[in-house]
Amino acid sequence: MKTNRRCRALLAVSLNLMALLFSTTAFITTHWCEGTQRAPKPSCGKDKKTNCLNYSGNETANETNQNVVHYSWETGDDRFLFRYFHTGIWYSCEENINAAGEKCRSFIDLAPASEKGVLWLSVVSEVLYIMLLVVGFSLMCLELFHSSSVIDGLKLNAFAAVFTVLSGLLGMVAHMMYTQVFQVTVSLGPEDWRPHSWDYGWSFCLAWGSFTCCMAASVTTLNSYTKTVIEFRHKRKIFEQGFREEQNFLDQEAIKYFRERTEEERAEAGDLRLQCLHSCSPN
Numbered sequence: 001m002k003t004n005r006r007c008r009a010l011l012a013v014s015l016n017l018m019a020l021l022f023s024t025t026a027f028i029t030t031h032w033c034e035g036t037q038r039a040p041k042p043s044c045g046k047d048k049k050t051n052c053l054n055y056s057g058n059e060t061a062n063e064t065n066q067n068v069v070h071y072s073w074e075t076g077d078d079r080f081l082f083r084y085f086h087t088g089i090w091y092s093c094e095e096n097i098n099a100a101g102e103k104c105r106s107f108i109d110l111a112p113a114s115e116k117g118v119l120w121l122s123v124v125s126e127v128l129y130i131m132l133l134v135v136g137f138s139l140m141c142l143e144l145f146h147s148s149s150v151i152d153g154l155k156l157n158a159f160a161a162v163f164t165v166l167s168g169l170l171g172m173v174a175h176m177m178y179t180q181v182f183q184v185t186v187s188l189g190p191e192d193w194r195p196h197s198w199d200y201g202w203s204f205c206l207a208w209g210s211f212t213c214c215m216a217a218s219v220t221t222l223n224s225y226t227k228t229v230i231e232f233r234h235k236r237k238i239f240e241q242g243f244r245e246e247q248n249f250l251d252q253e254a255i256k257y258f259r260e261r262t263e264e265e266r267a268e269a270g271d272l273r274l275q276c277l278h279s280c281s282p283n
Helices: 001-028 059-064 113-145 150-188 204-281
Strands: 033-040 081-086 091-095 102-106 195-200
Touching: 001 113, 001 150, 001 204, 091 204, 113 150, 150 204
Parallel strands: none
Antiparallel strands: 033 081, 033 195, 081 091, 091 102
């Protein structure tokens, strides 16, 4: 019994730790959503010779005479670049078409004014989700390594299960609110940011993987608590049943003993009466 309880507690601690690591990584990274954005091609120059617009084919003339009317024979999507971008809770980063590297903007500033409250609520929920995971993990570790008795372990187990379930619910709500804000920002956000195509990234997968591990840890903890309580009740029932049987056996033995003792006393009293009658009768 003790070995099974320890194995279940160790499994719950491992799942909770995975949920905590996944949620923290997802919270600080910027790959919740990723895709491409359509941006106009820059003009060609000395440092830019590819993926650009060369109006006259003569770069020197373009640089020396600014009054020349420029023409481009490129039409449709040929006039645009499709740059890679990725977005998280805090920042949205996109490929820099004029230089190497990326440039990032605050996603909170990009979100429409009508959705900023929901976004901040999502951020607060994510923080509470991580904090409750830490509390649940601490309680599980106390139950695993420092519980002095089974009753104390059950109490810690119950509290850990409650905190873990609450954290999982908060995490689910936070992820759904962020998804709603991002979808609205795609439609109503700044024109120079709106994605041409997008999909969910690995940070988003980590966030929902954290939620899955969190709920698995809570189910494992509740299962351990329930099994321990059932085992204790079963043992108590067996003990009470054995105690009753032993009590009934002792009662029957006592009744038998007193009955035999009463019969012996009656027999002795009868013998004494006969002796008295014989001694008191005249010869």
